[in-house]
Amino acid sequence: MNIKAYMQTLGSQARDASRIIAAADTALKNTALLAIADALSDGRDKLLAANAVDMQNGSANGLDAALLDRLELNAPRIDAMIEGLQQVAELPDPIGEVTDLQDRPSGIKLGKMRVPLGVVGIIYESRPNVTIDAASLCLKSGNATILRGGSEAIQSNQAIADCISQGLSKVGLPEAVVQVVNTTDREAVGELITMTESVDVIVPRGGKSLIERISADARVPVIKHLDGNCHVYIDDHADLQKALAIALNAKTHRYGVCNAMESLLVAESVAKTVLPELAALYSEKDVELRGCDKTREIIASAISASEEDWSLEYLAPILSIKVVAGLDEAIEHINNYSSKHTEAIITEDQDRANRFIRQVDSSSVMVNASTRFADGFEYGLGAEIGISTDKIHARGPVGLEGLTSQKWVVYGDGQIRQ
Amino acid sequence: MNIKAYMQTLGSQARDASRIIAAADTALKNTALLAIADALSDGRDKLLAANAVDMQNGSANGLDAALLDRLELNAPRIDAMIEGLQQVAELPDPIGEVTDLQDRPSGIKLGKMRVPLGVVGIIYESRPNVTIDAASLCLKSGNATILRGGSEAIQSNQAIADCISQGLSKVGLPEAVVQVVNTTDREAVGELITMTESVDVIVPRGGKSLIERISADARVPVIKHLDGNCHVYIDDHADLQKALAIALNAKTHRYGVCNAMESLLVAESVAKTVLPELAALYSEKDVELRGCDKTREIIASAISASEEDWSLEYLAPILSIKVVAGLDEAIEHINNYSSKHTEAIITEDQDRANRFIRQVDSSSVMVNASTRFADGFEYGLGAEIGISTDKIHARGPVGLEGLTSQKWVVYGDGQIRQ
Numbered sequence: 010m011n012i013k014a015y016m017q018t019l020g021s022q023a024r025d026a027s028r029i030i031a032a033a034d035t036a037l038k039n040t041a042l043l044a045i046a047d048a049l050s051d052g053r054d055k056l057l058a059a060n061a062v063d064m065q066n067g068s069a070n071g072l073d074a075a076l077l078d079r080l081e082l083n084a085p086r087i088d089a090m091i092e093g094l095q096q097v098a099e100l101p102d103p104i105g106e107v108t109d110l111q112d113r114p115s116g117i118k119l120g121k122m123r124v125p126l127g128v129v130g131i132i133y134e135s136r137p138n139v140t141i142d143a144a145s146l147c148l149k150s151g152n153a154t155i156l157r158g159g160s161e162a163i164q165s166n167q168a169i170a171d172c173i174s175q176g177l178s179k180v181g182l183p184e185a186v187v188q189v190v191n192t193t194d195r196e197a198v199g200e201l202i203t204m205t206e207s208v209d210v211i212v213p214r215g216g217k218s219l220i221e222r223i224s225a226d227a228r229v230p231v232i233k234h235l236d237g238n239c240h241v242y243i244d245d246h247a248d249l250q251k252a253l254a255i256a257l258n259a260k261t262h263r264y265g266v267c268n269a270m271e272s273l274l275v276a277e278s279v280a281k282t283v284l285p286e287l288a289a290l291y292s293e294k295d296v297e298l299r300g301c302d303k304t305r306e307i308i309a310s311a312i313s314a315s316e317e318d319w320s321l322e323y324l325a326p327i328l329s330i331k332v333v334a335g336l337d338e339a340i341e342h343i344n345n346y347s348s349k350h351t352e353a354i355i356t357e358d359q360d361r362a363n364r365f366i367r368q369v370d371s372s373s374v375m376v377n378a379s380t381r382f383a384d385g386f387e388y389g390l391g392a393e394i395g396i397s398t399d400k401i402h403a404r405g406p407v408g409l410e411g412l413t414s415q416k417w418v419v420y421g422d423g424q425i426r427q
Numbered sequence: 428m429n430i431k432a433y434m435q436t437l438g439s440q441a442r443d444a445s446r447i448i449a450a451a452d453t454a455l456k457n458t459a460l461l462a463i464a465d466a467l468s469d470g471r472d473k474l475l476a477a478n479a480v481d482m483q484n485g486s487a488n489g490l491d492a493a494l495l496d497r498l499e500l501n502a503p504r505i506d507a508m509i510e511g512l513q514q515v516a517e518l519p520d521p522i523g524e525v526t527d528l529q530d531r532p533s534g535i536k537l538g539k540m541r542v543p544l545g546v547v548g549i550i551y552e553s554r555p556n557v558t559i560d561a562a563s564l565c566l567k568s569g570n571a572t573i574l575r576g577g578s579e580a581i582q583s584n585q586a587i588a589d590c591i592s593q594g595l596s597k598v599g600l601p602e603a604v605v606q607v608v609n610t611t612d613r614e615a616v617g618e619l620i621t622m623t624e625s626v627d628v629i630v631p632r633g634g635k636s637l638i639e640r641i642s643a644d645a646r647v648p649v650i651k652h653l654d655g656n657c658h659v660y661i662d663d664h665a666d667l668q669k670a671l672a673i674a675l676n677a678k679t680h681r682y683g684v685c686n687a688m689e690s691l692l693v694a695e696s697v698a699k700t701v702l703p704e705l706a707a708l709y710s711e712k713d714v715e716l717r718g719c720d721k722t723r724e725i726i727a728s729a730i731s732a733s734e735e736d737w738s739l740e741y742l743a744p745i746l747s748i749k750v751v752a753g754l755d756e757a758i759e760h761i762n763n764y765s766s767k768h769t770e771a772i773i774t775e776d777q778d779r780a781n782r783f784i785r786q787v788d789s790s791s792v793m794v795n796a797s798t799r800f801a802d803g804f805e806y807g808l809g810a811e812i813g814i815s816t817d818k819i820h821a822r823g824p825v826g827l828e829g830l831t832s833q834k835w836v837v838y839g840d841g842q843i844r845q
Contacts, residue, residue: 117805
């Protein structure tokens with residue numbers, strides 16, 4: 010198989026299909042989503058059979074239990090994919106609306122129309138449900154998609170791709186609106202991320218090393234999520250009950266998520282009051298505490314935090330704690346060590362809250378709320394394709410709108426430039 | 428000189444300065460812009476002396492007359508720089524406003540705050556006034572800037588940089604808010620476009636080959652302008668007087684600009700009516716016409732257009748003309764050959780206008796108006812740092828807003844995730 014030629018063909022088909030899906034109206038896109046849901050429902054046996062092959066190969070190749078769990082398809086997971094398609098069908102269509110209309114002195118009327126990006130490349134790891142998630146969001150936002158899943162899920166992804174093709178054909182849309190790369194050759198990824206003529210943006214989903222590798226080699230723009238080293242800062246003027254509840258929730262609600270708190274900053278004036286109570290709460294949950302010297306004077310059980318700890322995303326029941334002089338040191342620490350994902354201040358002082366909001370350079374900045382709220386569903390986006398830690402284009406939770414662009418629209422009546 | 432170490436130092440100073448300018452209020456930023464204007468005014472003699480050295484070197488190195496003209500500083504051009512600073516001071520400050528506030532079911536209040544990108548790298552060619560243009564727009568939008576001008580303008584740019592430093596110092600801002608690279612070594616560009624830790628975005632300004640080279644090698648995101656192969660389509664339902672006026676204006680108002688029409692499409696049903704009159708008008712302006720076979724049956728003087736002509740940005744009194752069957756062929760031709768800058772339809776039929784607007788994939792799409800209106804000033808942006816032909820982040824004319832991002836802001840009252 011000539012990988013380069015194969016990928017170029019996918020790209021050129023996707024470009025053609027992108028023009029058709031960009032012009033499709035909301036009803037047609039929604040009918041397509043529901044037709045894909047029907048095809049998945051009708052194809053359950055084939056999906057399970059294909060997945061069984063992947064699971065068998067995965068076991069034989071020594072995949073660990075966690076990876077096998079992510080790879081597995083079963084009845085509830087197929088139901089969840091079907092439900093996801095139905096939910097995306099119910100989301101408002103971002104495409105085609107003209108906003109910000111204004112009359113210009115020249116006599117032209119100017120506005121902005123929200124439009125699809127064109128062709129979106131998605132590169133992801135083992136979970137086959139991403140195939141449906143990503144395809145449905147791209148389809149609803151009027152984009153064509155080229156999906157490259159993990160090699161361990163190739164049979165499952167191809168079976169899902171067949172269902173998608175059936176759904177698209179049924180409503181008269183070209184199958185190339187959603188294409189799943191049918192090779193596990195790594196060269197396919199290298200091609201996909203450099204086909205600037207036919208791919209408008211790459212969205213990688215997976216571990217940090219995958220995303221770093223893709224970002225380093227891509228020539229197509231990448232919307233990416235690196236790590237989530239999130240902070241909570243308990244200010245001198247904090248309500249201590251809110252502080253305790255939020256610091257506990259942000260760390261222990263779920264450990265393996267990117268919006269969990271990984272580092273706690275406490276103003277010196279309240280450290281002796283708040284840290285002993287917090288230490289007791291974390292102890293109940295078996296959270297390992299790594300503190301600065303001042304923290305360890307208050308919490309004897311905390312081990313010593315190294316310089317590296319301030320930058321780590323643990324994704325585990327571990328928390329680093331630093332006592333700071335106050336707001337300024339907290340902001341400086343966060344801007345130096347944070348991954349710019351999500352940070353929260355606990356304070357009753359509105360001026361200090363505003364300074365924190367203005368000066369902390371992260372995609373989400375919160376006052377008196379748990380970092381766990383940084384999420385497309387909690388923000389009302391309906392669904393998310395990821396959380397961007399980039400500043401360009403889409404920042405923070407990325408929903409349908411992040412998969413679109415705007416064009417300028419000018420309505421004239423014969424105006425010429427003088 | 429160790430270029431890598433030098434550029435890393437600029438980057439790290441810019442990152443620190445970016446936090447200070449991001450937090451600066453509107454009054455301070457405006458005072459700084461006016462202080463820079465004063466410094467330019469006081470430094471006229473030094474600016475002219477420095478520029479004389481560049482001009483002398485340029486002549487000795489055989490720069491052509493057009494390049495020498497772009498390089499030259501004189502009293503009116505210094506006045507224009509001073510006026511530009513005053514105008515940017517008067518523009519509304521995009522930074523800090525919180526919009527789209529909404530209450531979420533969880534009890535949190537969610538909004539978006541417009542924030543600077545951080546550190547902007549600008550790479551440009553001979554015209555020294557770009558140093559002031561770019562620096563002032565970045566400063567007003569709360570960004571730190573690293574500027575890399577052309578080697579032929581190094582003395583002029585350093586003299587301008589001195590004035591900028593004086594202005595910044597005078598109002599108590601760090602000089603590193605605006606830094607001009609003080610070496611003509613090309614390695615400095617290679618460093619600047621790969622310093623992902625300290626530079627958030629690169630804006631190249633110059634010819635297509637410069638921009639293509641930078642885009643190919645950059646690891647930092649690039650907001651770029653490639654070519655402007657703009658189209659006007661005269662529809663079956665066009666008002667022919669508007670068609671003639673717009674087709675003439677879009678081609679002949681100025682030839683060397685990116686929003687000039689380079690290719691004219693005419694519906695077959697009106698070609699025989701409109702083309703002879705147009706040919707006469709173009710003939711008065713000495714515009715060379717390159718047509719398809721059907722065009723040449725109507726305009727005998729037109730030479731034969733090659734396949735390559737449909738993709739060319741002439742930037743000259745040359746126009747390619749194609750007779751098309753109608754709207755669908757026009758849209759398809761444009762989406763295949765256009766550089767996705769600006770396209771216009773001339774029609775009195777609202778449905779056809781809407782189809783054109785929706786389906787043409789370009790940064791500006793116009794109805795009954797000259798492509799020459801695609802411009803930051805005409806669109807009311809006040810000033811522009813360039814016109815983007817990218818789809819990601821900023822598309823079309825880029826003003827202050829294109830130099831900003833948004834962060835999510837969450838106001839809670841102790842909310843935790845259930």
